[in-house]
Amino acid sequence: MNIPYQIVVCGGVVPDPLQTLEPIATANGPALKNELLLPHVLDPWSAHALYEAAHLARRSAGSKVWLVSVAPKTKLQQVMMTIGQRVPLELVAIEGPASGFTDAADVAAALAAGIEGIAGLDQSRLLLFGGWESASRAAGATMQMVGERLGIIDQFQGVDELSVADDGALRILERIEGGQHQVSVCSGPPVLLGWATGNLPEPPNHPQIGMQNMRAIMPALQKARTAQISGGARFESVTLPKQQRATRIVKDKPVEEIAREIVTWVTAE
Amino acid sequence: MAETILFLGHTEAAGELSRITLEALGAAKSLAGERVVGLVGRETLHAAESIGSCGASRFLAVTGEPFSVSRYATDCAAAEAICRAAGATIVIAPHTSRWARSLPGVAQRLGGRADTHITGITSNGSSLQVARWFYRQRMEALLGRAQRPWILLLESGCRAAWQGDTAPVTLENIEVEITPALVRTTVTGKQAPRSELQTIRPDAALLFVAGAGWTKKQKDGAMHVGQAAELISRFLEVSQASLGSSKSLVDLSGEGHAVLPFLSHLNQVGQTGSTPRHPKGLATCCHGEEPHVVGWRFIQERRAVNLDPNCGWARGKADVLYVADAFEVMARVNALLEER
Ligand SMILES: Cc1cc2nc3c(=O)[nH]c(=O)nc-3n(C[C@H](O)[C@H](O)[C@H](O)COP(=O)(O)OP(=O)(O)OC[C@H]3O[C@@H](n4cnc5c(N)ncnc54)[C@H](O)[C@@H]3O)c2cc1C
Numbered sequence: 001m002n003i004p005y006q007i008v009v010c011g012g013v014v015p016d017p018l019q020t021l022e023p024i025a026t027a028n029g030p031a032l033k034n035e036l037l038l039p040h041v042l043d044p045w046s047a048h049a050l051y052e053a054a055h056l057a058r059r060s061a062g063s064k065v066w067l068v069s070v071a072p073k074t075k076l077q078q079v080m081m082t083i084g085q086r087v088p089l090e091l092v093a094i095e096g097p098a099s100g101f102t103d104a105a106d107v108a109a110a111l112a113a114g115i116e117g118i119a120g121l122d123q124s125r126l127l128l129f130g131g132w133e134s135a136s137r138a139a140g141a142t143m144q145m146v147g148e149r150l151g152i153i154d155q156f157q158g159v160d161e162l163s164v165a166d167d168g169a170l171r172i173l174e175r176i177e178g179g180q181h182q183v184s185v186c187s188g189p190p191v192l193l194g195w196a197t198g199n200l201p202e203p204p205n206h207p208q209i210g211m212q213n214m215r216a217i218m219p220a221l222q223k224a225r226t227a228q229i230s231g232g233a234r235f236e237s238v239t240l241p242k243q244q245r246a247t248r249i250v251k252d253k254p255v256e257e258i259a260r261e262i263v264t265w266v267t268a269e
Numbered sequence: 270m271a272e273t274i275l276f277l278g279h280t281e282a283a284g285e286l287s288r289i290t291l292e293a294l295g296a297a298k299s300l301a302g303e304r305v306v307g308l309v310g311r312e313t314l315h316a317a318e319s320i321g322s323c324g325a326s327r328f329l330a331v332t333g334e335p336f337s338v339s340r341y342a343t344d345c346a347a348a349e350a351i352c353r354a355a356g357a358t359i360v361i362a363p364h365t366s367r368w369a370r371s372l373p374g375v376a377q378r379l380g381g382r383a384d385t386h387i388t389g390i391t392s393n394g395s396s397l398q399v400a401r402w403f404y405r406q407r408m409e410a411l412l413g414r415a416q417r418p419w420i421l422l423l424e425s426g427c428r429a430a431w432q433g434d435t436a437p438v439t440l441e442n443i444e445v446e447i448t449p450a451l452v453r454t455t456v457t458g459k460q461a462p463r464s465e466l467q468t469i470r471p472d473a474a475l476l477f478v479a480g481a482g483w484t485k486k487q488k489d490g491a492m493h494v495g496q497a498a499e500l501i502s503r504f505l506e507v508s509q510a511s512l513g514s515s516k517s518l519v520d521l522s523g524e525g526h527a528v529l530p531f532l533s534h535l536n537q538v539g540q541t542g543s544t545p546r547h548p549k550g551l552a553t554c555c556h557g558e559e560p561h562v563v564g565w566r567f568i569q570e571r572r573a574v575n576l577d578p579n580c581g582w583a584r585g586k587a588d589v590l591y592v593a594d595a596f597e598v599m600a601r602v603n604a605l606l607e608e609r
Contacts, residue, residue, distance in 0.1 A: 023403075044540070101403065105382060108377070135541070136403065137403060138403065138404070139383075140369055140386075141384075145377040154453055156370070157370040174366070175366065178467075178471055179469025179535045179536070180460065182366075182459055183458050184340070188453075233384075236410075236413065238403065247583055247585055248588065255594070255601055258601075259604075263609075
């Protein structure tokens, strides 16, 4: 059975993980120092969700992928220069902060409004994807709230695999405790999947996909609405850990001695 | 404001409460206010009695077969019903995969807020503050909220587990109607990614991290991946350590290279992996770059074996860095552990 899915992927942008991050206090609550100067990437777990979406769409004729993103437009535009070359998508851009210190509930409201604005959305074909946690707030709360707003109560988090059975049922593997997966079967859409790493490598850049996407991406960015997103929480403090350890560097020691030292340490109570 | 504190737990397969659940109860106990216990599971009376002396004024439960499994729709319905019945303003729950999936949705239904991955709770008088990390363990914030109900999911290892006597309780059963919409999803079971060897052991005293160096050309100009796999699996066997990995090594495995047959991306530690909690960690052939080391936030004692004296571990990220060949060192470590 071929189902032409409508796959809506929610994903924000975050600072490149290789950057040094430093919190600062502002009148509107905590923020990152020089946040708008930092290079950004598509939030890694949402990026996996997007790649899985594109992969599924390719296998199910007539399917389509949307990316709905709350982010500062200038950052989103930069990120789309690469992401837009990887998978065919339609962008729904919503102007708003990328900060991790915003409230999941507000971001969820903005995302849900963006999704509801997609013309011709059909719940019987809808797969709502996102990352199971962001690399900014890392709460794993936003997607559930989006799902609730859209009335989707078959939700899965920490998803590593989705497969479609002949009768259209969806088989889903979610991460649970102890390095295991829980296996569930849902009779069909609408479902919400918060993805973990999945199983796909990063797709290569495809200039042709980039050309196609870019025609619609620029207008989508131009018509981005601004979302009302607040701090929500009262932040008392945000601090970097005092984690600098005084590393003892052991050089030129015979292997035997090192091994003994490690064994003593490992086996000590 | 006088708070009504609901401790919300779910039972495990055999009807018991897990350690992390009892830790959350320990945290709930430390807060001032009226305390209510809420439990969800196939059978909850035994679990309720096991914490019967915890000082709660009421014990509420949603019980039955549909609630024996971890499923968003039924879990939300159950948790929502308990929160409403309790009139909870603060909900304290363990950060299990089951509650992490469902309780943020419950917060939305109740017009409240949820904060996850809580590592500390303090209450001074009327105000409650929680600690949690932002940007994947890079910075720690202390925060409070005016909005209620406020659902807090507590990480493991942040509190001592509640201990106390079994006592009889009056369990108030709350009915939740099971409509077809709640059971469109069937949980069919659990599976380990590679069933031959269990490598992730959350309760292990030691985290052993393998990095991509195990697969690189060594000083004889050749790769020794087979030997690496043997050394690592032998070490896991004799030490009962939990296996973590860098992203680079997992990605290599994912790309179909013959790497370590027992490794999957569930082993990955770091920014886009896990943040395990073990008292000790030993990193081998891993460079100790920031996106990896943020996953070590809760590892107390850290040592590393690396050929490079300028690797990341040397720069304040480990307590001890052994500049040595991990193949040689681990072979001797295994031999010494076997002798013991
Ligand atoms: C978006 C994003 C997210 C990321 N998330 C993560 C994450 O979650 N987790 C993560 O780990 N990384 C993550 N990274 C990648 C991270 O930046 C590093 O690239 C990665 O951690 C490097 O892995 P490694 O140290 O195993 O490999 P390498 O950098 O290749 O280091 C190998 C090390 O092995 C040592 N070595 C080689 N042979 C021996 C020997 N015989 N004995 C001793 N030492 C030896 C070398 O000296 C070297 O230090 C992320 C990167 C990005 C961009």
